[in-house]
Amino acid sequence: MQFIADGILNASLIALGALGLSMTYNVLRFANFAQGEVLAIGAYFALGAVTVIGAGVGVMGPIKFGWPLLVSIPIAIVCTSIVVLMVDYLVFRPLRNSNASRITLIMAAFGLSLMGRNLIHLFAGGDPKYFSFYIPKAIEIMPGVKMVPDDLAIIALSAIAVVSLHLFLKRTNMGRMMRAVSENPTLARINGIDLKMIIRMTWIIGTALAVTAGTLQGHIFQAKAEMGFDMLLPMFAALILGGVGNLYGTVLGALVIGLAESFAVYFDLSAYRAAVSFMIMLAVLLVRPQGLLGERE
Amino acid sequence: MEFLGILSFLIFFLIQASFFSLTSIGLNIQWGFTGLFNVGIAGFFAVGAYTSGIMTGPRYAETWFGGFGLPVPLGFLAALIVTAIVATLIGYITLRLREDFLAISTFGIAVSIQLVANNLDELTRGPEGLYSLPKPLSELSESPLVDNALYLLICVAVIGLVYWAFERILRSPWGRVLRAIREDEHAAMAMGKNVFLFRLQAFVLGSATMGLAGALYANFIGFISPTDFLPIFTIQIFVMVIVGGSGNNLGAIVGSVVMWAVWSASDSLIAAVVSPDFQTQAAAARIVLIGLILVLMLLYRPQGLLPEKHVVSAAGRMKLKGED
Amino acid sequence: MTPINQHKVNNPNNKILEVHNLVAGYIPNLNILHGCSIHVCVGEIVTILGPNGAGKSTLIKAIAGLLNVVEGHIELQGKNITGMETHRLVREGLGYVPQTENVFAKLSVAENLELGAIHHRDTMAETREKLYDLFPDLARFRNLHAGKLSGGQRQMVAVGRALMASPSLLMLDEPSAGLSPKLTQVVFQQLLKIRDSGVTILMVEQNAKAGLQISDRGYVLAEGVDRVTGDAQSLLHNPEVGELYMGGHGKSTMENVVTATTEVSEPSNGGDSA
Ligand SMILES: Nc1ncnc2c1ncn2[C@@H]1O[C@H](COP(=O)(O)OP(=O)(O)OP(=O)(O)O)[C@@H](O)[C@H]1O
Ligand SMILES: [Mg+2]
Numbered sequence: 087m088q089f090i091a092d093g094i095l096n097a098s099l100i101a102l103g104a105l106g107l108s109m110t111y112n113v114l115r116f117a118n119f120a121q122g123e124v125l126a127i128g129a130y131f132a133l134g135a136v137t138v139i140g141a142g143v144g145v146m147g148p149i150k151f152g153w154p155l156l157v158s159i160p161i162a163i164v165c166t167s168i169v170v171l172m173v174d175y176l177v178f179r180p181l182r183n184s185n186a187s188r189i190t191l192i193m194a195a196f197g198l199s200l201m202g203r204n205l206i207h208l209f210a211g212g213d214p215k216y217f218s219f220y221i222p223k224a225i226e227i228m229p230g231v232k233m234v235p236d237d238l239a240i241i242a243l244s245a246i247a248v249v250s251l252h253l254f255l256k257r258t259n260m261g262r263m264m265r266a267v268s269e270n271p272t273l274a275r276i277n278g279i280d281l282k283m284i285i286r287m288t289w290i291i292g293t294a295l296a297v298t299a300g301t302l303q304g305h306i307f308q309a310k311a312e313m314g315f316d317m318l319l320p321m322f323a324a325l326i327l328g329g330v331g332n333l334y335g336t337v338l339g340a341l342v343i344g345l346a347e348s349f350a351v352y353f354d355l356s357a358y359r360a361a362v363s364f365m366i367m368l369a370v371l372l373v374r375p376q377g378l379l380g381e382r383e
Numbered sequence: 384m385e386f387l388g389i390l391s392f393l394i395f396f397l398i399q400a401s402f403f404s405l406t407s408i409g410l411n412i413q414w415g416f417t418g419l420f421n422v423g424i425a426g427f428f429a430v431g432a433y434t435s436g437i438m439t440g441p442r443y444a445e446t447w448f449g450g451f452g453l454p455v456p457l458g459f460l461a462a463l464i465v466t467a468i469v470a471t472l473i474g475y476i477t478l479r480l481r482e483d484f485l486a487i488s489t490f491g492i493a494v495s496i497q498l499v500a501n502n503l504d505e506l507t508r509g510p511e512g513l514y515s516l517p518k519p520l521s522e523l524s525e526s527p528l529v530d531n532a533l534y535l536l537i538c539v540a541v542i543g544l545v546y547w548a549f550e551r552i553l554r555s556p557w558g559r560v561l562r563a564i565r566e567d568e569h570a571a572m573a574m575g576k577n578v579f580l581f582r583l584q585a586f587v588l589g590s591a592t593m594g595l596a597g598a599l600y601a602n603f604i605g606f607i608s609p610t611d612f613l614p615i616f617t618i619q620i621f622v623m624v625i626v627g628g629s630g631n632n633l634g635a636i637v638g639s640v641v642m643w644a645v646w647s648a649s650d651s652l653i654a655a656v657v658s659p660d661f662q663t664q665a666a667a668a669r670i671v672l673i674g675l676i677l678v679l680m681l682l683y684r685p686q687g688l689l690p691e692k693h694v695v696s697a698a699g700r701m702k703l704k705g706e707d
Numbered sequence: 708m709t710p711i712n713q714h715k716v717n718n719p720n721n722k723i724l725e726v727h728n729l730v731a732g733y734i735p736n737l738n739i740l741h742g743c744s745i746h747v748c749v750g751e752i753v754t755i756l757g758p759n760g761a762g763k764s765t766l767i768k769a770i771a772g773l774l775n776v777v778e779g780h781i782e783l784q785g786k787n788i789t790g791m792e793t794h795r796l797v798r799e800g801l802g803y804v805p806q807t808e809n810v811f812a813k814l815s816v817a818e819n820l821e822l823g824a825i826h827h828r829d830t831m832a833e834t835r836e837k838l839y840d841l842f843p844d845l846a847r848f849r850n851l852h853a854g855k856l857s858g859g860q861r862q863m864v865a866v867g868r869a870l871m872a873s874p875s876l877l878m879l880d881e882p883s884a885g886l887s888p889k890l891t892q893v894v895f896q897q898l899l900k901i902r903d904s905g906v907t908i909l910m911v912e913q914n915a916k917a918g919l920q921i922s923d924r925g926y927v928l929a930e931g932v933d934r935v936t937g938d939a940q941s942l943l944h945n946p947e948v949g950e951l952y953m954g955g956h957g958k959s960t961m962e963n964v965v966t967a968t969t970e971v972s973e974p975s976n977g978g979d980s981a
Contacts, residue, residue, distance in 0.1 A: 117483040119422070119490070180682055189420040192486050193621060194681050196422060200618050201674035207667040259825060262814070266822050269811050276771060276805065278797030278826050278872065319494050322487045330481075357502040364491035371484065372476050 087231045089352040090345065095237045095306075097344025098244035099299050103317055104324040104336050105251060106295030112268040112331050113288040114178070116191040121296055121321065122314030123202030124170060128297025129304035129313060130210055131162035136217055155217070159301050163294045170293045171286060173198060199315065206311035214308040240302045247298060248337055251291070255333065260287065268331070319360045320347065323367040329380020338378055342366065387528065394531045400643040401538035402600045407623045407635035408545060409592030415629035416553060417585040418565035419478075420486045424593055424620050426493030429500060429612035430469055431462035431594025432601035436513040437506070438462075439602060443515070448505050455519040459598045466594025467587050474586040479579050485586075493617070500609035512608025516601055534603055541599065545592060546632055553632075561585055615670055618677060619646070625680045628687030638688070646673075721749045723784055723876050723907050724770070730778035731769040738777060739765045741931040747876065752898065752908040754918040754939070757928035758951065763911040764806055766928065767880050771803045772796055784875060798826050802874030806881045806911070809865035812854025816845060819853050819864050823871030830873065838867050841900060858885040862894065870901065877901065879910040883917065895921045919943050927951050 103125055110118045135158035177194055224232035255261035267274040267284045275281055300314060307313075324343045328335025343363045350362045370377065406428055413419040421427075435458035442450030453461075469492065477488045500507045507513070520533040552558055564571040564578050572578050601607045619642065627638025649669055657665040680687070724747040732738035739762045747753045755763050768774050770781055772793040780789040783799050791799070811819050820838070824831040839846040842863050848856060853864050862882060869877055882898065883891040891914060899921055902908050912918030919925055919939040927935040927942065929951045935942065942948055 117487055119486075177678055177682065184685075186681070186685070187418075188483060189414070189418065189486070190681055190685065192420060192422075192483060194678050196614075197618060197621075197674040197677035197681075199674075200614060201671045201678075204667040204670040204674070208664055208671065212663065259821075259828075262818055262822060263825065265814060266811050269813050270808055272773065273805065273808060273811065274822075275773075275793040276797075276803050277822050277868070278794045279822075280792075280794045319491050322491070326484065326487065358495075358498050361491075361495035361498050364488075364495050367491065368473075368476055368488065371480065371488075375480050 087228065089348045091227070091231050091233050092351070093345035093348035094341070095233075095241055095344075096347055097341045098241045099303050100317070100320045100324050100344050101337050101340035102244050102247055102295050102299035102302075103314075104321040104328075104340050105248065105333070106292040106299070107321050108325050108330065108333070108336050109264075109288050109292040109295070111325065113264055114191075114285065115268075116188045116195070117322070118292075119192060119195040119318065120173075120199040120202060121292070122316070122318040123199050123206075124166060124293055124314065125296040125300035125303075125317060126206060126309070126311060126314035127169060127202060127300075128162045128166040128293070129300035129309045130206060130215075131165040132158040132297070132301040133215055133217060133304060133309050135161040155301065155305055159298055162301060163290075163297045166297050167290045167293045170289050174285070174289055199318075203311045203315055210311070212311065214310040215304075216308050217305045234306075237306065240306065243298070243302065247295065248333075251295070252333055254291075264288065316360065320344075320363045323363040326367050327370050327377055329377030332377070332379045332381075335377055335379030342378075391528045391531065394528070394535050396643070396647060397640075398531060398535050398538055398603060399647075400640045401535070401542055402596050402603075403620065403623055403639040403643050404636040405538075405542055405545060405596035405599065406593045406620050407627065407639045408542070408549060408632050409589040409596065410620050410624050411589075411629060411632055411635045412549060412553075412585055412592070413589035415624060415631065415635070416558070416565065417561045417582060418482075419582060419586050419589075420482065421489045421586075421589070422486045422617060423489030423491075423493030423496075425612040425614060425616040426489070426496040427466050427470065427590045427593040428597035428600070428616065429493075429496050429609075430466045431597030432607050432611070433500065433507055433513070433597075434462040434465040434594070435459060435598035436516050436601045436607055440513050440516050444508070446505060447508060449513070452517075455517055455602050458602065459595060462594045462598035463591050466597075467591040470587045470590030471583070474583045478582045478586060493612075493614070497609060497612065500612065507609075510609060512606060513601070514606040516605045516607070518602055518605060538599060538603075541595070542636070545595075546636070549632055557581075557584075615673070618673055622673060622677050622680065625677065625685070625687050631687070634687060722746045722782075723749045724909065725782040726766070726770060726779070727781075728779040729766070729769060729776065729781065731765065731774045731776050733765075733774065735775075739931050740769060742779065743928065743931060743933050744779075745926050745933055745936075747907055747909050749907055750902070750905075751923045752902055752910070752921055754915075754922040754925040755909070755911045755928055756915050756918070756925055756942070756948070761928040762931040763928050764880050765931070767803065767878050767909075767911060768805075770878065771801065797872050797874075800873075800875035802869035802872055802877040802906075804862075804865045804869050804877070804879045804882065806884060810853040810856075810861050810868065812852065814853060815850055816853055816856070816864050817849040819868050820845070820849075820871050823868035827872055831871065834871055834873060837904075838870055841897065841904075842867055859887075859890045859894070862886065866894075866897075866901075870906070874906060876907045876909060879908065881911050881913055883912065883914050888917075891917055916943070 103121065106124070107118060107121045110116070110121070132155070136154050139154040139157060177198065178191065181191055181194060224234050227233050227238070255265060263274065263279050264284055264287065266277065267279060267281065271281060274284070296314075299317075300309075303313060303317075320343050324339035325336055326339070327342055328337065328339030343366065346362050346366055347359045350356060350359050355362065406424060409427075410421060410424060413421050435455070437449030438451050438453045438461045439455050439458035440450050441452055444450075473488050473492055474485075477484045501509055503509070518530065518534065519537060521530045523533065524530060553561070560571065560576050560581055563574070564576070564581055568578055600611075623638040623642045624635050625638070626642055627634030627636070653662065653665045653669065724745075726743065726745045729740050729743045730738050731740045743762070743766055745753070745755070745766075755766065757763050765774065769776060772788070772791055772795075776789050780787060782788065783796075783801060786799065788796060788799060788801075796803075811822065814822070820835060821831065824834060827834065844860060845863060845867050848860065848864075853861060856864065866877075866879070866882065879898075882894055886894060895917060898908060898910075910918065919942055922939040924936065924938050925942045926933050927948050934951055935945060935948055937945065
């Protein structure tokens with residue numbers, strides 16, 4: 087039972103990141119290999135914000151992260167979005183305009199990912215950083231299942247983020263425009279949709295999700311330059327497993343991957359966590375290439 | 384003495400450049416000629432290196448699976464075969480799907496191989512790595528200079544052979560189909576070509592070449608460990624192929640030698656100029672720089688310095704005007 | 708069918724669209740249009756004819772801002788719209804229904820219509836009611852995914868979507884593509900109604916006879932140039948038009964050719980699925 091609880095916590099972080107990945111994948115139409123670094127840079131911005139505000143200032147009941155962490159998330163989202171939009175302007179926009187192939191975009195993202203990781207090394211050093219030095223005190227939520235209150239709060243926060251994203255995409259005009267662009271950009275333009283604006287929005291939403299995931303992950307574990315890169319494979323696996331372009335699929339995929347990873351830890355295979363998600367992804371691709379909930383093209 | 388120093392440095396440099404060259408040729412057949420995107424170059428290189436290491440290395444631990452002490456050529460052969468098998472598995476599953484699934488899967492295989500290299504002690508001996516791997520022909524002479532010169536000859540012979548073979552098959556009808564697929568998949572399909580099979584062949588061929596390069600590397604250096612096969616290696620190969628011009632095997636070799644020279648020079652420069660306190664930062668800055676070179680090349684010289692000889696047909700590039 | 712061309716609005720000073728000497732193409736240095744000029748007056752239905760690959764769709768796309776204009780200029784309601792970004796043209800009153808992929812298949816019919824009105828949110832409900840009156844089927848299907856509809860129904864959604872922006876000029880690329888002759892007549896009758904509700908129409912049509920029957924004027928395009936123009940009736944009987952269609956052989960008029968071309972021409976080709 088305990089590993090299910092751990093798996094859900096893990097899954098909620100993977101889901102946030104994978105949903106961010108799926109935004110760029112669907113609207114911008116390429117696999118953003120630099121998404122991990124968006125996550126990591128966001129965590130470092132949040133760390134900076136928490137440090138400035140003062141960690142541990144506003145402890146809220148049993149939850150240790152308090153309001154400074156919650157405040158640091160939007161701050162980090164804004165800062166990271168600025169970076170991401172600048173990179174889009176300097177790198178991806180010119181590539182789009184020259185009708186570069188999807189492969190070129192992926193390759194550029196891969197290069198940017200390497201740059202991002204090493205820029206963190208350069209500016210923040212190679213050692214892991216901690217948001218706070220609290221000792222988590224687990225409470226028993228069910229017989230035999232213990233969880234840290236912070237972790238429960240994180241699962242709740244992720245669930246809120248997923249539901250908001252769903253409502254945004256289904257119910258708002260902007261969400262509908264995004265779905266339109268992801269299906270047929272030319273027809274979307276003909277309808278009067280400003281593609282540049284939608285692309286910016288997509289980056290911002292994808293960044294917001296990644297930064298939230300990164301900050302929460304940094305809080306429960308630690309922040310380090312590779313934190314996002316290490317998440318990249320589980321995120322891709324969740325995305326593909328669930329069926330690209332299907333929101334629920336991505337969440338389901340994240341759940342499967344999260345549980346599988348904590349299963350691996352349970353069986354003392356923690357070293358192979360990332361490989362486990364990859365194997366599951368390959369197995370699913372073999373029998374159901376469109377993913378669990380995806381539609382056949 | 385001075386002259387011998389330079390000569391031995393030059394030989395050492397060229398041997399290393401030849402590992403990169405061979406890997407670049409492997410990537411070129413995948414990416415340059417067929418349009419397949421492999422993000423796991425370091426992984427395939429590692430598979431080749433470890434396979435040869437396991438086959439040819441001495442048995443220094445009872446718990447270790449490897450250490451068969453086989454002759455080096457057999458190690459190379461095994462490296463080719465094992466990499467080909469891994470590539471076939473990956474390719475078979477993902478090459479029918481969207482092109483970026485291949486990228487993600489090759490990335491996944493590289494990450495997984497890295498994990499195996501680090502953790503599966505029984506096979507890879509973990510972070511400790513494999514050492515004392517035999518170097519072919521080294522028993523012929525006492526002098527390391529001669530040793531290396533002989534090894535360089537082996538490398539040049541292998542590259543020459545691979546280059547010659549690839550040039551031949553790429554000019555054959557098979558190679559023309561590959562290019563047709565890259566330019567227009569649907570047209571190639573309409574011509575009745577089994578696009579999937581052609582892609583799979585190109586992918587396996589390229590990956591096996593990378594594996595062979597890994598084996599050459601392992602048996603030259605004599606010592607391999609997981610840190611030899613990081614994503615930076617993949618980026619370096621990209622840059623080399625792009626600098627040389629994708630779709631051009633000679634370009635891949637030239638790009639490899641040039642970029643390896645730049646890399647080695649910057650190594651010495653950092654060692655000489657940067658104070659020891661800042662060496663790690665300098666190393667990080669250099670990696671940032673190589674990423675930057677890749678991005679800048681993609682932006683400003685996507686066709687590379689030595690572009691492909693055959694003009695890319697306009698049909699492959701036609702699209703509606705971009706969004707701004 | 709009775710001839711439609713009674714109402715005389717063909718006042719050359721009242722041009723809603725004027726395309727002058729347009730040179731454009733998909734890739735640099737490979738132009739498809741080589742100096743094409745057409746105009747449309749307020750209240751007209753104008754049909755563009757021409758053999759496959761003549762550049763008809765290309766002309767429409769260029770007007771819609773989807774291609775780089777190399778030379779020439781385009782005026783919509785007296786305003787120069789040359790090089791204007793596609794998404795701005797909706798607000799200038801231009802509606803466009805492409806030849807293929809003209810609905811969002813994964814979205815519901817209602818959502819498709821709403822997307823048509825993103826710049827007209829205030830009048831959306833009202834326009835939608837009018838639209839449902841015109842195409843009662845749309846109301847019935849509003850919760851279905853557009854991809855699940857038949858070709859004709861989809862065409863209706865596409866036209867409806869464009870009308871949701873209350874365009875002054877509606878451009879249709881082969882509205883009858885893939886439709887049965889009977890359904891074609893239905894769609895064309897609806898186009899007449901749309902015109903009568905105050906929307907000027909410029910369309911591309913393979914089915915020359917049916918198209919000209921509801922049109923006021925027409926143009927025949929060949930090799931990227933407007934070769935013949937005139938009012939609809941005269942085009943039907945113009946032997947030059949027949950020659951353009953048949954590639955310069957024979958001395959047939961449009962009426963004879965039409966039967967020939969409609970038999971051989973495929974419904975909707977994939978020429979512009981970019
Ligand atoms: N997306 C594109 N990219 C490049 N060239 C194109 C593209 N679409 C069309 N063309 C070329 O432009 C020329 C004119 O095509 P266009 O689609 O305008 O013809 P059309 O008159 O609409 O023909 P049809 O009656 O078959 O629809 C053709 O030679 C075609 O090959
Ligand atoms: Mg057309």
